[in-house]
Amino acid sequence: MEALFFYLFATLAVLAALLTVTRRDAVTSAFWLISCFLCVAALFALLNAHFIAILQILLYAGAIMVLFLFVIMFLGKDKPKQGGGSRAMLAVGFLVILGLGATLARLLGKETAAFEAAPASFGAIERVSELLLSRYLFAFEMTGLLLTVAVIGAVHLARREAHGSRGAKARADAELTRLKARGGEGVDA
């Protein structure tokens, strides 16, 4: 049974991944990536990592990809340009990366014995949090700090319109808007 699910979701994940990287349209790519994540979440569940599986759906598919979609729609349609680089270069690159993948697979794929039976509590949230708040407490706190910093950074970057070279135009526009709001005389539309 397990094997069947594995092969099913594994195939779906690979297909979804392939489709992700090959679509012209960014939105399509994003949706295929979401489906890939869902398949992977199923695989996580097969590995008894229930907590992580839920997190994968919540965070990755639910939050990060939504953010991606926001930005894609904010930036508008991408005008496809012709790819540069010779065919030979592309072929070489393709082969190199495939080679890497194949090597890794060969390297890592040796152990084919089945997993040992896991205790019922394996992968439960209690077990994970036990580790998280004891041995890896410091990293846990640091991650919190990291997220804080990231938030600040992202907000700051997004606010830059008020200052800098672009600021002049923005300020002028703002000024114009204010003048227009106050009264319409003597101001060109």
Add this chain to the structure above:
Amino acid sequence: MPELSLPTVGLGHYLSLSAALFTIGMLGVVFRRNALIMFMSIELMLTAVNLSFLAFSRARLDHTGHVFVLFVLAVAAAEAAVGLAILVELFRKRDSVDVDDFRELME
């Protein structure tokens, strides 16, 4: 229901799948010019790595892998946020998200 005699799935299978997803992600990074799709490929690569972590964790019955995946998830989120913010800024400058247009790293 007929008994399907599929081979039992072990650590190696998961790891091979992880390698495959990782490779696909890398292909996406190298061969796509759209910055957003590159980003998404990177997320794909990270996910592949998460998969391998969890596989090892299951094989060794140790939760350390789970913890690590948690961190990866957090960092991926942070990275996505900041990265996308930068991307937006770049877009405002050049009106393009084609990475080939940003060649400032050239000597």
Add this chain to the structure above:
Amino acid sequence: MHETTVTYLRWIALLPLLGAMINGLFNRRLPKFATDTVAVGSVVGAFALSLKAFLDLRALPVAERYLHDTLFAWMPIGDLRVDVAFGVDPLTVCMILLVTGVGALIHIYSTGYMKGDGGYQRYFAYLNLFIFAMLLLVLGDNLLLLFVGWEGVGLCSYLLIGFWFHDINNSIAGKKAFVVNRIGDFGFLLGMLVIVKALSGHVGDASVLSFRVMAEHTELLGPVATLAGLLLFLGATGKSAQIPLFVWLPDAMAGPTPVSALIHAATMVTAGVYMVARMNFLYALSETALLVIAVVGAATALVAATIALTQTDIKKVLAYSTVSQLGYMFLACGVGAYGVGIFHVLTHAFFKALLFLGAGSVIHAMHHEQNMLKMGALRTALPWTFRTMFVATLAIAGIFPFAGFFSKDEILYNVFLGNVALWCVGFGVALLTAFYMARLIALTFLGSSRVEAETAKHLHESPMSMVAPLLVLAVLSLAGGWIGWPEFMGGSNMLHHWLAPVFAGGHAAAHGADVGHAVEGVQHSSAKEWLLAGVSFVGALLALLFGLRVYTSGSSLPVSAGKFARGVPYRLLHRKYFVDEIYDALIVRPIHFLSDTVLWRVVDAFLIDGILVNGSGRFLSQTGHLFRTLQNGLLRWYVFSFSAGVLLVVVYLIRRGGAS
């Protein structure tokens, strides 16, 4: 031998050096009389010191006649040790007296001859420098110091030949002299190296090239004697203008005439003879080397004398005459009669310097016309020049009792005892010498005048500064040979006895007699001596008279001789056997070709410039270009590079770890 150390020896050489430096550095800022005083005074001072050395030497017992003066240790390097040290023995004292004495006379003469010349001070600086170098050559107590002086005189010769450098031909002549000398010097250097190699390690820390040390180790020199002797002699053929390196001397006549007198007659060219005489202990070990020297000397004497018969430039006649007489000196050394060779050096210096200075007087009066065909009957306008030059002619022809007779006769006697064939050559040359000198005198001073009207108006005898040295040299040309008045004629041959200790070791392989005396086994009789002396004298006298007759009576002999056998012999002689042309074709042109086409175009321009220098630059540039493409700023390319690198590392780790 016991040696006496004196410290005034160094001043013999250093005084002229000082003179050269003063005149050289202060140049035109000195008034004429100051230049004269410094230049002439330094040489006269050196002469005075040489006299003192001579007297000091004479006061010593015969076996201890050696004055020594070490200045400093020059090269103490491992096995090789060379000091700058001067040594005076009977041979050296003759040479320094000659160099400083005749040198002083020529300096005095030059004050008159070079008057008004733009490079007056430079001339005297060079001339003093030359005296210094020549003294270094003869005073040095080791072969290397001799070589330093050897090179120094070569340099000064170059400077003085090309003195009037505004005419490019003079510079070319100077260059030719220097280059030809250099070829000989190469042989000299190799000879020195052979000696050093043979002796090093066996002489302790003594100075290995010192003459005394070398003479004490003749057993070690034996095996290399022929090689070293011939190599050193090669240097001598360059410096002393023998076959095959004599070609520079006639061209050297481009320099001022006093220079020709001093350097190319009296002193520098005799350096080769001095060297051979000095190294007599080496040559005594090699019959072959001595034979070569004798044959080369005789051949050169003959060839040069035949060429002198046809030359029309007065200085060229004298130049070839010098080459011929030098051949005599080497002939003497070649048969082991080193002392007689030195005797001829001395007498030749007197009469040849006189001949050149006299010629200078003529040229001066003729406003630098040197072609004898445009002279004639000058004895009325230049009486003193004529008289002194005639004395010199008698001397060079070997007429009794003038100086040349004694030295030449003794040479011929010693050669006869060794090798009759060579004697025939020597005798023939004596006849030719008398003849062409008579020709010179007749064409210049006698007969009817062929002088151009313009020049004839300004003919006048030279000033006293020029005539006085002529007179002194004339006296020496007459009486100078009397120091060697032979015993069979009732004299005591003072010179021979004076020089004998120096050549005591030089007779093992000599062909003939030792310094005028018999060697065991050779029949020695005064009857033979009288006979040969008589034959020489009569032959020379007849040739002289014949020559005078032919060229004063308007005989048609010269013309018909010139046309003989369709003028081929004449042309051959007149064009000096085409040696210069032969050398040019065989040596100069191939070297030019090699240098220009091969070495320059191929090796330098193409190989070195093109491939090595520019090529390596271009290679680096292009490699750089190649690597530049890796930095294209494309993000994806960088990612790809990462993955490629990772792949490589992984593969490497697999290989090394033998799979996971």
